Each structure stands twice: as C-alpha cells, then as structure tokens.
Amino acid sequence: MDQRTYNQYCATARTLDLVGERWTLLLVRELLTGPKRFGDLRKSLRGLGTGLLAARMKHLEREGLAHKVTLPPPARTPAYALTEAGRELGPAVLALARWGTKWAMGGRREGEAFHPGWAVLAMEAFFDPDAAAGVRAVYEFRVGDEVFHVRVADGAVDADHGPAHQPDAVVETTEDVFADLADGRSSLADRIASGDATASGDRGALRLLGTLFRRPRPASRHRQDA
Template sequence: MKIRSYNQYCGLAYALDIVGERWTLLIVRELIAGPRRFTDLMDGLPGISTNLLSERLKSLEQQGLLSRRHLPPPAASTVYELTALGRALEKTLIELGKWGSQFIPTSPEDAALLNVSSYALTLKTFFRPELAQGVDETYELHVDDEV
C-alpha cells in the first residue's frame, strides 16, 4: 500500500503522512484503551466500512504503530494493539481532544456515537492532575455492556 505524502521536510507533515488519513486517529483512540478484536473496532467506530478499517489497520501495522497478536484457545482470535510508538500518540490525542471539545454539541443527537473509548479519552482530556493531588481513587466506567 502506497502512503500518500505531503512531501514536505517538516515533522507535522511527516506525522500527518502516517496518521492524517480519515479514521486513523479514531482507531488509535480505540486501541489506547487496550487490545481490540476487529469486531470490537467495528463496534467502536460506527460508520467505518470493513474494507477501510482493514486498510487502516494494515497501514498502521506497516508504520509500526500497532501489531497483531493471535490469542491462544479458547479465545483463538486476533487482536490489534498499539506498540510503544502508537501509545506515544496518547498525549497528542488528549491535546487534540481538548481543542476539539469546544466544538462538541451539548446534546448528542446520536447515542451510537458514544462509547467507552470516546468517554475515556474525554475524561482524560478534562482531567486536571493539579486538582487531584493527594487523591487516591479508582473508577470503572460502564456504558451499556462495555467496561
């Protein structure tokens, strides 16, 4: 698969060559929460086609941002997970989420757009560590049948 390029000697241009295609950063968002099966990714990304998801996963794997792992029986399935290079995007996604949050409508019209991964990244986006000093608590987020 040939990667389109901006052909500019600039860190931002090179980054966008790798993660700038539609759906790519949302796939990374889903995988920040941990390994996911193909069907889990399809469920977490309503609107993406199976062909496009396959293409993006292959590209991310070729770029070294994710890897495939085959689980032994009884699971016997393949999961996709971020490499250290892919996980390094988390802070960038949080900052981009902070910037983008100003455009979020106050009442979502389609609840299908809300899932655990998007909630989790939104919580990280708004978390202010300076206000949580000395607090030692654990929370678990449940949305429908997702944890």
C-alpha cells in the same frame, strides 16, 4: 493502496503522512485503551467499511504504529495493539480531545454515534492533577453494556475498559444519561437525585469525583478577538 504524502521535510507534515488519513487517528484512539479485535474496531467505528478498516490496519502495521497480538485467556483471539510509537501518539490524541471539547463539540447532532467507552480517554484528557493531589481512589462506571474504571493515585490517573478490582465507588446509569453528563448538560448529583443514575461505595470518594475532572468551557471559533 498508494500512500499520499505532503512531500514536505517537516515533522508535522511527516506525522500527518502517517496518521492524517480519514479514520486513522480514530483507530489509534480505540487502541490507546488496549488491544482490540477486528470486530471490536468495526463495532466502535460505524461507517467504516470492512475493506477500508482492513486497509487502515495494514497501514498502521506497515508503518510500525500497530501490531497483531493474541489476547490472553480466556479469549485467546487475534487482536491489534499499538507499538511504542503508536502509544506515544496518546498525548496528541488527548490534546485534540481537549481542543475539540472547547472549540468543536457543541450539542450532539442527530444520528451521531456515541459509545460510553470513549469516556475512558476523556477522563484522562480532562483530569486535573492538582485537584487530585493526595487522592487515592478507584471508580467503576457501568453504562449500559459497557464497564470501565478510573484509578486516581496522588495526581495521576489511569483509565481503562473493564471492571475495577475492589472499586471505592461505583456509578451506574444509561447510555443516554451518560451522554448528557459527558456533554455537561447535567450533573451526576442531579441525575442521582432524579433516579436516572445510582452511586454506591465510599461517600468521600464520590464527593471528590466531581472535582477531579475539569471539562473545558465551550467557546465560539467565530468570536472576534478584542
């Protein structure tokens, strides 16, 4: 597959030469939270055919943004992971998430896929380090079949897939309810009160949870500036 280029001596254009093709940045998004098997990527990105997925991964490998690894025991299966260059795309992907939440999201459209695991990066994108100053807590989220956790340590955040080791608080709910929470249509406290979600663990940590992440307020792209 020939690689298209903007043919411009510009850092932005050169970067888009590498990651501007359809699906490429979403593959980077998936790998930012850790190595993934080919099947994991195909499952997360419905609509991306097997052939195109293989081509995109070959492109990322060829350009030094991803490489093949073997998952540790007990899996011991081949997977893909980001290189140092690929991982340094993380802040750009998080910035796009923040921009999109404010200017592009709106409500969930009919037929749109949603994976609770995508919230792993959203937690990092919306994290408020000032609100987390002096806070040390580990939160585990169990959403449908997916489990991920967030570790907050004095103004820093680390979000990852899988269960936490000795979490301070655990939140459990369904995928649909979590989608509403992610969209800002309801609060965790309201969903707990209605029985649509459960929370256990340290009450102080649970009270702080709602203050640690600041979701950008949606705005219209078509509003005329005064």
